[in-house]
Amino acid sequence: MARRGSVSRAAVLVTALTAVSTLFGFLRDVVIAAVYGAGASLDAYLVAQGLMNIVLGLIAYAMARSVIPVTAREAAAEADGCTRHSGFDVALTVTMVVLGLGAIVMGIFAGPVTSLIAPGFEGSQAQLTQQLTRIVLAATVLIAGTDLLAAVAQAHGRVVWSSLQGVPFNIIMIGAAGVFGPRYGITALAVGFVVGSGARLLLQLPPLRALGTRIRPSLALRDPGFREIARLVPPLLVGSAIGNINTLVDRAVGSTLEEGAITALSYGWRLVNLPETLLIASLLVPLYPALSAASKDPAEVRRLVGRGLAVTVTVLAPLCLILALAAAPLVDLAFGRGAFDAGDAAATATAVIWYAPALIALGCRQVVVSASYAVGDSKGPVLVAVAAMLVNVVGDILLAPIFGLAGIAAATSASLLGAAVLNGWLLHRRHAGLDAGAAAALVGRAALLAAVAGGAGYGVAGLLDGEHPAVLAGAIGAAVGGLYILGLLVLRAPERHVPLDMLRAARRK
Template identity: 60%
Template sequence: MWSVTRAAAVVTVLTAVSTLLGFARDVVIAAVFGAGAALDAYFVAQGLMNVVLGLVAGAMAKAAVPVTAREARDEDGRCRPHRSFDVALSVTLIVLGLGSLVMWIAVTPVLAALAPGFEGEQAELARQLTRVVLAATVLIAGTNLLAGLVQAHGRFGWSGFQGVPFNLVMIGSAAIFGPQYGVIALAWGFVAGSATRLLLQLIPVHQLGIRLRPSLRLDDPGFREIARLVPALLVGSAVGNVNTLVDRAVGSTLAEGTISALGYAWRLVSLGETLLVASLLTALYPALGAYATDRARMRKLVDQGLAVTAVCLTPLCVILVCAAEPLVTTVFGHGGFSDDDAALAAKAMVFYAPALLALGWRELVVRASYAVGDTTRPVAVAVVAMVVNVVGDLTLGLRYGITGLAASTTLSLLLAAAANTWLLRHRHDGVSLRPATFLLLRSMALAVIAAGAGLAVRVLLTPHAVIESACVAVTVCAVYGAGLLVTKAPEGRLLLDTVKRLRGRVRQAA
């Protein structure tokens, strides 16, 4: 158990470092390129690469992990040949290589469908960028598969660290070469960064003495098992990609910079979920699987997790709404990022903000469903939510622009969180609906009060982005925390207990 705890702590720290570096990367990109037509073209090109990558590589990497882990060592503890993995790696690289080549050739009609609003120089730039970033498809696929192979042997640090050199390369590409060569430097930086990630995974493979050999033995039993797992995972990978592609397709028909502004706003929103929820609930997720057969214990764990999620993310949602423009200006408002760019991104962030709570809530209930062996229903919900997002993009997005696109994403995530919670309760008795309902009602009531206090502070302050952001954040958190104490809400005490336990685990691991 000590080694598992230590591995969890190491992965959590490395993931946090990588996430913060990724955030710094976006700040540098905003300073160099702002939120204009060129960066819109880059995001569309990257989205096309993700279609090729996400639909095959992600699903294959996830499917290969359990088979590889089971076959990692023989009875004497020695590393065995990974014949099934060799086949999976060979097939994936061949399929993705051919897919990338097809996309490279057919880039013009494909981009016409994915970015119908691009014309002239912007369309030509998008074609150039797409052909560059497609080179990274095979590199990223190989990285993901090798990371899973290494994890099957109990090595987790290397996969957690791989984002660090990638983000450093991207930051260097944007800061050093971006001003001279434009956004094309960002595309080549993406390829170079992907190559560093792959090279990094080769180090533990060599240390473990694993010998990889090309193989196309499609009748291998282990590979057949991997192939059977791929379809369900394929759907899950496709859902997020389709949403992003439709968002950007509609965004390409709106004002220049819409796609980039959506990306900056979402980066700020998702940062809280990535850092807070992933860190605070690290100790909870493994326990869900351990108590999957004891529904009373599991239900208690889920209820506690939802309480921690609500008390952490609700005040953050309020801060994102009340201080949207000063926050965007504080973080991204440097260099080429103009006041108009900040105003556009802030509009999106206001409508994205409720999605922060929905993200954390949904992640917890979906993992609980996975813990009891239910993978089909969360995927079905994800497909329905995708349809809601697409319909919203084509209606609200076209009617209201960037705010409609952001609202469509939020509505789809709220639906997914609610539907997955309902299914977990009625299919598996894995969550208590009555306490969860009162939890949300308390959170919304306190959020309204805290929002009023935050907006009042903004009115009283002299306009200054950093001061406004800090004062609104302190005020909202103070009012929300005081509300928890006054109402004697159980989630307030639970949060303190969770933080203490997590701190103790980190100290023990150190």
């Protein structure tokens, strides 16, 4: 019972802290949109960022995820506080060396690689992309170090500093865009990205000092802890690389569409992904170590997965409807100022509508995949990720020439929905880690309530068409959210208790 309460309290704490970082991230996007709009220069910056993510995706994310289960078990066995994790020392050293060399190689071959990942860019835009790529690659090692140090702190239950890391980063990015952007153009944003990444790394040092953790460079590749970490890396490596490949393909195909399409897709995804980042991803920070600790107890794994899915579906289902029905006013409220004109807003709203179904799929997939990793199954999620990637790539190629950026967004949503279902089925069949009956009932109730609440929201949108964006979005949100909550109460759905349980945990803390 104590473990259940601690996970709930940690989830509330992480959610609150993540909200602060997310607010600054939203302000960052608003400033960037106002200064740069949705044009060629910001498209080039996003492609350059994508190239940097290739390097990161090859090892950093996979290594950080692999560190948590091993370090969490070591932390649970410590009697006199945290001193040193030798396996982590080796993992950190190897990651820094590999990523440093990878960034250098990518910088040298930025020209041909850029031509490959953005075939629609020509002339000055292609040259700008190469220049920005060489700048942002400098952040590769900084971001990887941040993720690894944060993983150690999280394994010891210290989640505050990792949850706040976005604050200094976003403040620096806001200053780079707002103060230096008008004078130095998009280059100011790339430099700000590197400086902000350094600030994120520095923010991970206080919790390690408080724990007394000693980190030393080491290349003792035979260390038992590192060998266990290394065994988890390959499948996670493939999984993280697949995610980056999806983004790269989206942007490669987007580069062949109208100018600003890549930026519109990026802003649309950020708006859709905001609730998942704020609520569901923050839940998984304490949930993943809890799942790892309960990996030998199928009943507890099922309980934790069921709770995670209940929160995900209950929170995200009405939000998906609100995003789809109020896409235009929400985009106008979020980005409609400065250089971000009506055409940019219309393109971004289209992306939001077609990305909206991906929100609930992404949240559910993260819950079940985290459970699979915790019980030691990394092959299943990787195979599903490969299949989802193929759906996304084929969808991009087939749909983009016909439907433009709407086709790219729809392909992403379809791939994520399929991945969520397949991962859940594998977790149930292989590990009995998912109560299939309860999950089906949860989805069924959500679909029923979504149909009723969505119809009401659509009617409100028609009645108030032409009103101020804030009024229109607020009315749609109130209608959809209110009816959805009322429906939960009328149906006496078990998940109606989830928000209250989390609030009670917060009060107890």
